[in-house]
Amino acid sequence: MPQARIQEDLARFGPDTPDEATEMSVEDARARARELTRSQRENFSVLTRLVPEDVRDDFAAVYAFCRTADDLADEIGDADRALVLLEWWREEIDRAWSGDPRHWVFRALVPTIRRFDLSPDPFRDLVSAFEQDQSVTRYETWDQLIDYCRRSADPVGRLVLALLEEPITEEVARGSDAICTALQLTNHWQDLRRDLLDRDRIYLPREMNDIEDFERRFRVSATQGWAVDDTFLQESRELVRNCVDRTWRLFEIGADLPSRLGPRAAPVVETLSEGGVSVLRLVEDWDCETVLHRPVLSPLAKLSIVGRAWWRTRSSRRTTSSGSNSIGSAGAEI
Structure with a gap:
């Protein structure tokens, strides 16, 4: 269940968790992103065999960002709390682009950011849309x-x-x-x-x-x-x-x-x-x-x-x- 997953994620990696308790290697974070992507529930799998093998971890990391942000918006059950969490997610974007990722999603994403010189703007736009869903x-x-x-x-x-x-x-x-x-x-x-x-x-x-x-x-x-x-x-x-x-x-x-x-x-x-x-x-x-x-x-x-x-x-x-x-x-x- 997505609600159970996001609640478990927040308990371990959320804004109230001390930074030192959120430590995770990049390899483990990217493995976690792959696992999340394979368990997805969209109309169509993100990681079909047509995705080149050398970028599948990058696709999974971007998907993990989108899935987690969407769950913060839709699976919390309280619009005010969702807005607080989405603001925190926006701050996590800033941390990742400054080279100080905290949440496992951004630890998985940092190699992708660096490899492709990604801008934070598409990620901020997505959070903006999820914030709009609350109001x-x-x-x-x-x-x-x-x-x-x-x-x-x-x-x-x-x-x-x-x-x-x-x-x-x-x-x-x-x-x-x-x-x-x-x-x-x-x-x-x-x-x-x-x-x-x-x-x-x-x-x-x-x-x-x-x-x-x-x-x-x-x-x-x-x-x-x-x-x-x-x-x-x-x-x-x-x-x-x-x-x-x-x-x-x-x-x-x-x-x-x-x-x-x-x-x-x-x-x-x-x-x-x-x-x-x-x-x-x-x-x-x-x-x-x-x-x-x-x-x-x-x-x-x-x-x-x-x-x-x-x-x-x-x-x-x-x-x-x-x-x-x-x-x-x-x-x-x-």
Whole structure:
């Protein structure tokens, strides 16, 4: 259980623990990050076999940061206490970048910071989004929701590209941000029922929602597992479908990103993007009824996504290589 894990972590490494009691070697910290990453509960594994072996510990360290920060936000059970802990987590970022890591996550992260010369800004943006979750539980406009995704999702994409040593040009950044925002939104549409019942959060923008007495009807329907009346299910389907349609446009903006990347990054990004596309398609297959149900990918579907991503990026590189050779031969003949 994530709540038990974060409470155990705080008891041993939290802000009230003396510094000397938090000592841990870098090797042990990175092993702990790998263990946490393998036990993850996201739609898609962070450490697929497509992640180059020499950066898997770095991916695990970044994941450990994100997972722990998210748990500090969501698994404490008290918004005021969560804000205090997130402020402490922000201070731990400063300590790590000054060369004095305390918490095991940052001990695991320091070699990654140094190897890739990472900026603290993406990590601070993520904490900012988690802090917002403590006070903002409803969104008035689509633009407000997109701004939240800019801090809760887009930094992760920039970090992935940094770990894979991809130059982040303007076009690459645009594609990465579009994919990451789409992934975050897909997660929201998938988790509508759970977010309401477990977190009292609704990410459906009010400006898109003209359903009468929506929140009461949503809560009753989500709690009992079937629509509260004859019209709510169809009304909610249309609302979710409109949000899904907007999310597809973001996936389309980022669709050509893998083709712009090198052979190390392309299959990783392709896998993450295809995973989100598959979940969004599953939401549609469930007729956008996620106010009542949470669709999930099967293990076979996940394996298929990895295989397709590997094959598409490999085939793309073969085509590019073949095209380059042809051009080279033609040039020689000329």
